[in-house]
Amino acid sequence: MAKKKSPFRNLSEFEKEITDFANKHRLEVAEHSKRISDFFEISCFNYLIRYYKNKGYTVTPQNLISGKYRYKCSPAGIQKNFSFFEIKKKVRGIEHIFEIHHNLAIQSSHDEDIYTTPDIVIIQSDSVKYTTSYYNTKKTFSFVESNDLKTFCEVKNFAPFPELLFNFIGILNELKKEYMIKQNKSDSPVHIAPSLVISGKGNKPTNLIRERLQSRYNINIIYDTFFEGRFYFTRQAGELRKT
Amino acid sequence: MSKIINILTAKLNYETANLIYNEYQERLRESNYLIDNYDYYKSLRERKASVETTLALSIFYKRLITNFEGFLSFTNTLHRNKINEMNVGSNLYQKKDMKRLYFLTKDFYDILQKFNISPLLFDYNDTKDFLKNLLEYRLK
Numbered sequence: 319m320a321k322k323k324s325p326f327r328n329l330s331e332f333e334k335e336i337t338d339f340a341n342k343h344r345l346e347v348a349e350h351s352k353r354i355s356d357f358f359e360i361s362c363f364n365y366l367i368r369y370y371k372n373k374g375y376t377v378t379p380q381n382l383i384s385g386k387y388r389y390k391c392s393p394a395g396i397q398k399n400f401s402f403f404e405i406k407k408k409v410r411g412i413e414h415i416f417e418i419h420h421n422l423a424i425q426s427s428h429d430e431d432i433y434t435t436p437d438i439v440i441i442q443s444d445s446v447k448y449t450t451s452y453y454n455t456k457k458t459f460s461f462v463e464s465n466d467l468k469t470f471c472e473v474k475n476f477a478p479f480p481e482l483l484f485n486f487i488g489i490l491n492e493l494k495k496e497y498m499i500k501q502n503k504s505d506s507p508v509h510i511a512p513s514l515v516i517s518g519k520g521n522k523p524t525n526l527i528r529e530r531l532q533s534r535y536n537i538n539i540i541y542d543t544f545f546e547g548r549f550y551f552t553r554q555a556g557e558l559r560k561t
Numbered sequence: 562m563s564k565i566i567n568i569l570t571a572k573l574n575y576e577t578a579n580l581i582y583n584e585y586q587e588r589l590r591e592s593n594y595l596i597d598n599y600d601y602y603k604s605l606r607e608r609k610a611s612v613e614t615t616l617a618l619s620i621f622y623k624r625l626i627t628n629f630e631g632f633l634s635f636t637n638t639l640h641r642n643k644i645n646e647m648n649v650g651s652n653l654y655q656k657k658d659m660k661r662l663y664f665l666t667k668d669f670y671d672i673l674q675k676f677n678i679s680p681l682l683f684d685y686n687d688t689k690d691f692l693k694n695l696l697e698y699r700l701k
Contacts, residue, residue, distance in 0.1 A: 322677045323584045325611045326699060333565055333614055335672045341566040342569045347625065351577040352660065354628050356649050361631020364638055378644050386646040386653070387639050475628075477686055517627075519686035544627035 355475055356391050362473040362543065363420055363438055365551040367403055369510055370418070372555050375405040380417070390421045393435040397422055397446045397460035404443065409507045415443035416468055416509075416542040422446065422460040424470070427495040433453070433461055434492055436470040440509055467493060469561055470526050477518030478541055483527050486514040490537060493513040499538055510557040515547070564618040577624070585620050589613060591688040602692050604699070612695060618672075619683040619691065626669050629662055677701075 325332045340347075371377050379387055381401045390400035403418040418440050423433040433452075445466035452459035470493060472486055490512055491498050493504070498514065520528060520541045528539040538558050540547045550558055566585045569580040592612060596602045605612055636659045639647060645656045673680065683697055685691040 324676055324698075325615045325678070326608055328676070329611050330613065332611075332672075332676055334612070335675065336618060337568050339668050339672060340571070343668065344572050345662055346665055348572040348574065350629060350632075351625055353649060353652060354625065357628040358633040360635045360649070361628060364631065364635035369640055379639065379644060382644065383648070385644070386648050387644050388648040389650075391650045432599055517698060519684070521686055542684070544623070544631070545681070561606045 347372045356389070358517060359391075359420065359437055359473050360389060362471065363418070365515070365543070365548060366418060366438055366471060366510070368389040369551040369555055369558075370405045372552060373407075373508070375407045377457055378404050379406045379422065390419075393421050393423060396448070396458050405440075407507050408469055414507055417441050417443055419446075423459065425461060425464040425466050426492050427464045428492065434489060436493065437473045438471040440468045440470070442466040442468065466491070471510075471513045471515055473515045478516045478520050478524040478528075480524065480527055482516070482541065483514070483524065483531060486533065486537075486539070487531065490535065508560040511536045511538055511561050513540060513558070515540045515543055517543045519545075532559070564617070565614045567701070569617055569621045581620055581624050584624075585617055587614055588620070588688045588691070592616060592692060595689055595692055596686070605692065605695065615682075615695065616691065622669070622680065622683050626666055629666050633662055635658065651696065
């Protein structure tokens, strides 16, 4: 029986295949590689859509611009010029409607006049507000009031490190201060608890920090998004903490 | 043949190429140190060129291909809702762009398949785990 091919047995053939691949796709790889951080955020956005779909919600893209889905890549820009997903679920005869947005500013839960922009937010339907008094100029600022925020996700395309994990608790404190003192807030229907999604794998220290923070607060810290982590949004979704 | 890492990063934008190249150099140094100094990895001593090429491919996979796939997965969600075009910043992605991206990832996986490599070989954080994955792979 012929031996299976491997980079150890067939190195020159392996290198030739890689070189042919690189030459064939060089232009596309170069073009798409400029948008890697957006692609990562979009991947996590898609995980969240799948999570809600698996939880029995109907999910529908909304606010298409000339028939195209327009993804908001940064906090800049007026929200009504971008698309989002609407999620709906009927619980005990009542239909609940929420929206999943990307890069939308949320009011602090401590002070009404300061805001921060998590990567992905789930908000009460039709709750985006606009003001022209936030900046020094008359530029429009889009935001959501603290009470209309259901949950949020921060996504990071790095390997986890301690400061990154603790910074997330700062955002949690600012946006959902009740989570700092109350372990499980009951809500109907349930949402995914505030989550930090990181592409890299944890090591011993960062795994321990994750364990401690998750036992202290009602949050999810998910590592290794493209390998083990992705299953948390699908077949292991039951293991994720909820609000 | 010139180093695979140079071939894989040629024409990438400076920031991404640098990120991949620096990670590769750092891990290669660590990998050579572990292979030269620890008996556990000694079976890889005569196979450093294979380790080097596989390492380059693994970083390319983790930094680029996984993100391309994640993006494609979102475009599939849009297709199911009969939306075939998407704007990301100033870039417009049409059906033909997504098709090309699909074939790019498919061609990458075809190489893995041809050489019996599971993407799980690339699931590591520490370089020593990559070497352990390689040792396990060699035993199969």
